[in-house]
Amino acid sequence: MIQPRTLKGFRDYLPDVMMPREQMMQTAREVFRSFGFAPIDTPVLEHLEILTGKGSDETDRQIYRFQDNGKRDVGMRFDLTVPLARFAAQHIGTLGTPFKRYHIAPVWRGENTQAGRYREFVQCDFDTIGTESELADIEAVAVINQLLAALGFDAFTISLNNRVILTGLLAGLGLADRTVPVLRSLDKLAKIGREKTQAEMVSAAEISDEQAAAVLRLADCTGTPEEIFAMLPDVTAGNEQAAQGIARLKSIYEGAVAAGVPTRRLKIDVSIARGLDYYTGVIFETTLDDLVEIGSVCSGGRYDNLAGLYTKQHLPGIGASLGLDRLVAAMETLNLLPKASTPAPVMIAYFDESHRDDYLKLATNLRSAGIGTEIYPEPKKLGPQLKYADQKGFTYAIIAGDNEWQANKVQVKALAAKESSDIEYTHDAPEALTKFLAAD
């Protein structure tokens, strides 16, 4: 006998968790579609050179890779951005620009497992490719707001920054070539504090203490958006590129407000940098106000050139990625998930075998009226059937024996309230029952 088990770092999704997870994916699809983002899908397996082309050493090590039967070096995708870059390079001639896509799919990383982190998880990405317009940036903020709100969150914060501000400041300090290491250090500010960040900047980016201090003065600008926008020109010392970056960030902020994103959910945070070195413009992170500790649940930004490794066509764009499985895991830990493990509200007890066809017709009628209905599969005593209904979390059980069928009615038991009602019903006139069941 083989021991049934999953691989380390992998997990099964049972119905009680899979139902809300699936609902969340569907909600995300609906939000993306409402903004005109179209779905795509790409293979899980790619030529290894596609996947390793852009990655850092760290990412490369995490790729699940092997030789297939045809001796090709292949790998499982570790994110949805690299496949998008390959996809765009290959198909943009057919697709045209601007191109707006979303992609909801699992990715794999053979990283060391920590609490709540898995080696297989779903990413939920959206991107607008082929335009440098600020409107696309504004829309990305509106999508994130709508996404989290539709998923049922109210208290969350979208932090916005524009990398151009820091890039300009660094250029003004004569440090244009140090942007990446400075950004990497700055990204740790929230975690390791100001002092250590400054020390790391000096050592890792090889800049002077004064230069590091100037960078951190920028990161120190906190307050309301209005206050920050008032401070920034001073801190960036009149640098022209920084000024343009500030103007664009302000315009994006104002556009997001015009698009209906509540100001309480918007924060300007010039200290966030996002480690990935391909972001070149606006960047954002999103935290749940009551669960800040799980980190950003939706992050992204603007990049200059998506697919430079695969095509000469210049493809600027903007996008973000929702950490859907991270949200699911957090909700699971916090017992925020509903308890039901059936997607149908109604269970018909299989009470009297001679009425099998009546149960079948009743179920078909209820489903036709949009009411999900399960028939208990075996003609058993009522006790075990009702126990099953309770455990699964059905809303109603319908009980109909010979007496009920002869009297043209059925008994509806509201399971949580433990209340029973007799409702008129015949196969030809199910309306009284469907109305009753649909009332909730």
Place this chain on the structure above:
Amino acid sequence: MIQPRTLKGFRDYLPDVMMPREQMMQTAREVFRSFGFAPIDTPVLEHLEILTGKGSDETDRQIYRFQDNGKRDVGMRFDLTVPLARFAAQHIGTLGTPFKRYHIAPVWRGENTQAGRYREFVQCDFDTIGTESELADIEAVAVINQLLAALGFDAFTISLNNRVILTGLLAGLGLADRTVPVLRSLDKLAKIGREKTQAEMVSAAEISDEQAAAVLRLADCTGTPEEIFAMLPDVTAGNEQAAQGIARLKSIYEGAVAAGVPTRRLKIDVSIARGLDYYTGVIFETTLDDLVEIGSVCSGGRYDNLAGLYTKQHLPGIGASLGLDRLVAAMETLNLLPKASTPAPVMIAYFDESHRDDYLKLATNLRSAGIGTEIYPEPKKLGPQLKYADQKGFTYAIIAGDNEWQANKVQVKALAAKESSDIEYTHDAPEALTKFLAAD
């Protein structure tokens, strides 16, 4: 520069194909849920011994397999049945029986590629585990009917058989131990014809010509369900086990009719066998009447014991698998897919940059009314914007310049009909516009 390409046998899904594909998956989910089937998900990667435990040599060869960083032998799932068996063995204590699940997910097979066949494809399975009740069998037929109908098909045929009939007949002929090779040969009847099937039966199953002829006499029973049920007792020569199998098949057929499955879609076909040797009861195949050549698009049946390799618990069940990607590929080949490549019906032209915030507010208002809306991302001339709208397949373009905004109206262009209408609109009173756009 790295050449952007997919692996042989793999494909990208562009929006025009991915949109209907995604819609089909969602339709399938809704049908499954309406019958009380709950979703689960399992890892793509499993311990290799789990995957190879039950497979045939042929299947084993097709598994994408490798050693992971922890030197574990792992493989990518090649179907959803083996993972279900492992899942059930592991979790059935928590889940309880009966357990009804669906699973919509990709699987991988490194087989030689043929036209329209890929090495990665989505399967769409549903199963009821832990009951031998005929009601579950009837329900499976009702699910298949509802599934295909909801996917937009009208002319299709669900062929039903019960393996017990043949098993009984073979037992009567003293051939109980030859069931599997006889079934394998019989499964080829439609493809290779009667004569070759008989010859193969004789050679592969090592039975006599007379015994093969008796088996084929059973397969010869064709006609209406009523005619076939009248013929079968004769052909099975009063064998008791066969008689039980016939009675159950008849009861399932009648139950399916009671559940509302149109008789024109139901066929009794005692010649179908389904190669897999774990089916032990009712089996079904589904063909599209106008596309018989693509083979069965939804097949399955009843099995005695799902998870015998992983647990001592006896788990009978019934299920079927919809070949969703095979349907998508067929519809693509036949040009049956809609042509749009945007999921939003409305595009707002970005006509006048000074009204950016008005466009943003307009779009938010339309989305709030449930109308998917994209703003063209760049303030460009109208020509290219309308060309983009046409190519993507938007239904409406909304055009509003300074004149329109001052007159509290917008111009709505119905793109296919090339008709324009001026519709009243202000941000505070969008109803005239939302009603107009939602009218279709």
